[in-house]
Amino acid sequence: MATMAAIGSFAGLPIDDLQALQDVEIDLPELRPRDVLVEVAAVSVNPVDIKLRQTLASSSTPVILGFDAAGVVTALGSQVSTLSVGDEVWYAGDISRPGTNAEFHAVDERIVSRKPRSLSFADAAALPLTTITAWESLFDRFELTRDSRGALLIMGAAGGVGSVMIQLAKALTGVRVIATASRSDSAEWAKNLGADAVINHHNLRAEAVAVAPEGVDWVFSPHSAGNVEDFAEIVKPLGHVTAIDDPVNLDLMPLKDKSIAWHWEFMFTKPLFGIEGQAELLARTAQLVDDGVIRSTVTNTIEDFSAQGLRAAHEAVESGHTTGKVVVCR
Incomplete structure (x- = not known):
């Protein structure tokens, strides 16, 4: 089976422990009928990422964290109707599935939209989860x-x-x-x-x-x-x-x-219970961004999509002294 690079956690460790987030190799995700496969270009770190990392139980297989992402669609599930290969997209993920801190990510098209044309992948990745919330x-x-x-x-x-x-x-x-x-x-x-x-x-x-x-x-x-x-x-x-x-x-x-x-307010409620609407919300936000009404909230961009880069991002968010968002990109 094809594999990909990812950043994973095997236990809930302090962020200053080099084992808290590790570079790993995992299987490429299999697509469900409504899934798109996204080559991830940038992610952002949210407080929920910190909370999940800190409370992880010990595991022999890596847990892949991450929710916000921006990237390019590279493959489609058999029933996808709203997106195409090559589309530049953004989304906030699903707490019940593996996360976005990986080379590729499978996500349901119903919580994905095309990203703002006016934003880079890094600037776009800062917005989905916080905007939905x-x-x-x-x-x-x-x-x-x-x-x-x-x-x-x-x-x-x-x-x-x-x-x-x-x-x-x-x-x-x-x-x-x-x-x-x-x-x-x-x-x-x-x-x-x-x-x-x-x-x-x-x-x-x-x-x-x-x-x-x-x-x-x-x-x-x-x-x-x-x-x-x-x-x-x-x-x-x-x-x-x-x-x-x-x-x-x-x-x-x-x-x-x-x-x-x-x-x-729990922004994962709709994905968890199959309630639609978040793709449309993100599409409307993308238009607001392109119209100059809403701007990206990124304040710190780390150009190191690796365990080291994600550890730095987690440390910054965990400090409680950041304004805006911290993004990690390739």
């Missing part, structure tokens, strides 16, 4: 429209999801965007992306009240533990919170008196 939070969970008015608070706004969410909210809705950032560089990044106000999440309640004394209508939360009581104070009655993290034993009772709704 931001889009589904804004338009599926909060049900915002162009006519929406009110205040949206984006926690951790200089991160990958927040960086896209600021842009989408300003371009496609009428809401006021309040971003949180704790460092001067991340605050400036959020402002440059279009945030109307930037506050420090280390002093969340006081600073949110100062910029939105009547309260906020929507909160996007990548860090929920320890913040629910603050949300209960700063969110208006009948407001909404959407969270993407995994807080343990989270007590939501402080939200009850105001009937504040709590939503979960």
Whole structure:
């Protein structure tokens, strides 16, 4: 059977351990009927990659991580109808299948679209997972429209999801965007992306009240533990919170008196349960990028598609001090 190069993990090890991510040789993936085979040109590293790597059980076979990817379609499954060999594509993957940190990757066409023509593979690879998360939070969970008015608070706004969410909210809705950032560089990044106000999440309640004394209508939360009581104070009655993290034993009772709704956003839900829509979402985003409405959020490009390059990317994201996205390309 044909083989390919990949970067794999055999156990959940600290990133400074050279065995945490290793160069390996694995079988070329077999295509399902709706799959395309993509020659991967670039990937980005997300917090979910860090979480999965850290919690891996020991295994005698390598686990291939990675979700975001941009590359070129090289083969088609027997029932593929939306893409062709030679198409330049982007996508965010499927948590139930092997990842994108490999020379080639098999992925269902229903979660893939052609990438923006105006972006390089590296710039394109920064966007899919964070864009899907931001889009589904804004338009599926909060049900915002162009006519929406009110205040949206984006926690951790200089991160990958927040960086896209600021842009989408300003371009496609009428809401006021309040971003949180704790460092001067991340605050400036959020402002440059279009945030109307930037506050420090280390002093969340006081600073949110100062910029939105009547309260906020929507909160996007990548860090929920320890913040629910603050949300209960700063969110208006009948407001909404959407969270993407995994807080343990989270007590939501402080939200009850105001009937504040709590939503979960997990961008892998649709691929896991066969729900379509993400290919169309990415196609629309590609057009927004090509129209100059949305820009890539890449801030660090590592030109070393190997275990060494992926270790450097994981280390950067794991530090918690990055703005935007870290990309690894060939």
